[in-house]
Amino acid sequence: MAYEKKAGDCMRRITATVFKHAMLIPAAFISLFPLVWMAITSLKSNQEISFGSFSLPKQLHFENYVEAWNTANMSLYFSNSIIVTVVSIFLTILAGSLASFVLSKFKFRLRNFIYTIFIIGMLIPMQSILVPLFIQMRTLHLLDSLWSLILSYTAFGLPVAIFILESFMRVFPDEIMEAAILDGCTQLRIFSEVILPMSRPAVASVTILTFLNNWKEFSFALIFISEESKKTLPLGLYNFLGTETNNYAGLMAALIIATLPVFITYIFLQEQVIKGMTAGAVKG
Amino acid sequence: MDLFRRNRRFILLGLAPALGLYFLFVIYPIFRSFLYGFYDWNGLSAPKFIGLLNFKEILKDPVFWKSFLNNIFVVLVSIFGQLPLGMISAVILSRKFRGESFYRSVLFIPMILSTVVVALLWSTILNPQVGIVNQFLKNIGLSSLALNWLGNPATAMPTVCGVILWQFTGLYMVIFLAAIQNIPKEIHEASSLDGVTEIERLVYITLPLLWPTVMASVVLCISGSMRSFDLVFVMTEGGPAHATELMATYMYNKTFAVYKYGYGSAVSLVIFTISFGMILAGQWLMKKKQGTV
Numbered sequence: 001m002a003y004e005k006k007a008g009d010c011m012r013r014i015t016a017t018v019f020k021h022a023m024l025i026p027a028a029f030i031s032l033f034p035l036v037w038m039a040i041t042s043l044k045s046n047q048e049i050s051f052g053s054f055s056l057p058k059q060l061h062f063e064n065y066v067e068a069w070n071t072a073n074m075s076l077y078f079s080n081s082i083i084v085t086v087v088s089i090f091l092t093i094l095a096g097s098l099a100s101f102v103l104s105k106f107k108f109r110l111r112n113f114i115y116t117i118f119i120i121g122m123l124i125p126m127q128s129i130l131v132p133l134f135i136q137m138r139t140l141h142l143l144d145s146l147w148s149l150i151l152s153y154t155a156f157g158l159p160v161a162i163f164i165l166e167s168f169m170r171v172f173p174d175e176i177m178e179a180a181i182l183d184g185c186t187q188l189r190i191f192s193e194v195i196l197p198m199s200r201p202a203v204a205s206v207t208i209l210t211f212l213n214n215w216k217e218f219s220f221a222l223i224f225i226s227e228e229s230k231k232t233l234p235l236g237l238y239n240f241l242g243t244e245t246n247n248y249a250g251l252m253a254a255l256i257i258a259t260l261p262v263f264i265t266y267i268f269l270q271e272q273v274i275k276g277m278t279a280g281a282v283k284g
Numbered sequence: 285m286d287l288f289r290r291n292r293r294f295i296l297l298g299l300a301p302a303l304g305l306y307f308l309f310v311i312y313p314i315f316r317s318f319l320y321g322f323y324d325w326n327g328l329s330a331p332k333f334i335g336l337l338n339f340k341e342i343l344k345d346p347v348f349w350k351s352f353l354n355n356i357f358v359v360l361v362s363i364f365g366q367l368p369l370g371m372i373s374a375v376i377l378s379r380k381f382r383g384e385s386f387y388r389s390v391l392f393i394p395m396i397l398s399t400v401v402v403a404l405l406w407s408t409i410l411n412p413q414v415g416i417v418n419q420f421l422k423n424i425g426l427s428s429l430a431l432n433w434l435g436n437p438a439t440a441m442p443t444v445c446g447v448i449l450w451q452f453t454g455l456y457m458v459i460f461l462a463a464i465q466n467i468p469k470e471i472h473e474a475s476s477l478d479g480v481t482e483i484e485r486l487v488y489i490t491l492p493l494l495w496p497t498v499m500a501s502v503v504l505c506i507s508g509s510m511r512s513f514d515l516v517f518v519m520t521e522g523g524p525a526h527a528t529e530l531m532a533t534y535m536y537n538k539t540f541a542v543y544k545y546g547y548g549s550a551v552s553l554v555i556f557t558i559s560f561g562m563i564l565a566g567q568w569l570m571k572k573k574q575g576t577v
Binding site: 020028032038096121131133222263 | 301450462539
């Protein structure tokens with residue numbers, strides 16, 4: 001009897017395992033295969049691609065990457081993307097953490113109101129302010145300048161940044177700050193030497209989240225930038241097929257170049273990326 | 285706490301950069317767009333006040349309604365596609381087993397890609413000449429199914445929604461997985477002592493405990509779907525024959541292709557209102573449902 005029960009348990013566990021993998025393997029395949037295909041196709045010649053989309057390349061055509069990098073302007077878009085992303089991350093962290101410090105550790109009349117206004121920003125659909133923001137940028141003569149992207153990405157990144165940083169700083173014990181005050185520290189020094197170093201994990205989450213969002217952003221770039229020399233990667237990719245008709249191998253190489261920084265980040269900081277993106281998505 | 289009750293200067297200085305940027309590039313433009321919605325303006329000449337005329341024209345435009353229905357379609361596909369698929373994967377992955385973290389990493393990968401990359405990759409995969417989907421169908425003898433997926437008004441919208449599913453399901457999987465892992469172990473242990481089966485536990489214990497997360501995810505689905513613009517814009521630009529037109533692409537075309545800034549602002553306002561309305565309605569419905577559980 002007991003033996004039979006054990007055998008039944010065993011059978012059940014095997015069935016469960018088989019069932020699990022029967023569900024997960026196709027799912028993993030569907031997630032991954034397009035990317036594998038992208039990588040394979042990026043190494044084929046365009047002639048091979050038109051003959052068959054399944055075949056492996058006979059020869060590895062790394063020149064697709066060189067061509068995309070040089071002739072298709074990917075190097076330019078890449079450096080624009082880096083400038084925009086790095087500067088906007090820096091500004092988001094700076095303005096966001098300073099505001100979070102004030103909101104979490106100071107008492108003043110409009111505190112709750114200001115906090116709420118920032119948090120509501122997380123629910124505003126970007127598209128609903130595309131037109132007015134375009135007009136705003138035109139008024140400020142910022143169209144076709146990387147600053148239009150840097151400033152709008154920062155402004156749009158602030159709500160999530162403040163949400164994450166404020167809730168992290170709020171739980172810091174006040175004794176730390178009291179001790180610092182007794183030592184004669186100014187508020188700015190308490191911020192830069194006590195609060196900011198203590199907030200490192202939250203700053204890291206915000207950095208990763210901001211990096212991913214701004215590196216991938218397309219709508220604002222589409223509307224603010226028309227000059228070739230100011231385009232970021234997503235916008236440059238969008239125009240790729242317009243200029244390089246039917247160069248699918250080149251396109252795939254360009255897509256890989258654009259994705260590589262994000263992909264490398266994901267491989268090394270997977271937990272933080274997932275945590276940051278879900279925190280950024282779920283928000284309040 | 286009020287360590288620095290009298291540090292008005294620092295409070296102001298500390299908030300100034302964030303508030304300044306936020307007002308200049310988020311709050312102020314929103315209020316301005318409320319205003320422009322009531323004007324006829326081509327962006328160059330002086331705006332002319334026309335009252336509710338823009339809104340009347342929007343409501344009379346069949347293309348707008350088409351885009352509205354498409355948006356609803358995306359919302360429904362997201363809620364009834366992404367959430368269940370994400371939930372199933374999360375439930376399976378919530379039990380520790382070998383390979384569990386591999387599956388989790390792989391299923392999340394589409395989320396980290398730029399939407400433009402996703403759009404261009406899938407456009408190529410679905411391309412009738414060089415794409416792999418049609419070649420596969422031909423290879424297994426189903427040439428009749430090898431359609432021009434994005435070029436045909438009948439298939440374009442479902443195809444786009446399929447790509448949206450591909451991209452975002454991983455996000456909901458991770459959200460649900462985190463929520464399941466937050467359920468105290470004692471609850472599971474107690475239920476397994478009571479001889480509750482796996483399925484019963486899922487239906488009577490796990491799902492009810494996850495309800496707040498499901499609620500948040502529905503809101504996320506709605507706001508995310510109402511925002512979708514990039515994918516459709518890059519894959520189809522709203523075509524063919526407005527088959528994949530979304531409210532955001534409609535707004536884009538009206539504003540930046542035919543320079544009707546006032547009209548575009550009015551559309552923005554409508555999108556804004558509809559998304560908030562849907563989010564509130566979604567929350568209300570879910571709360572009601574929760575009351576009956």
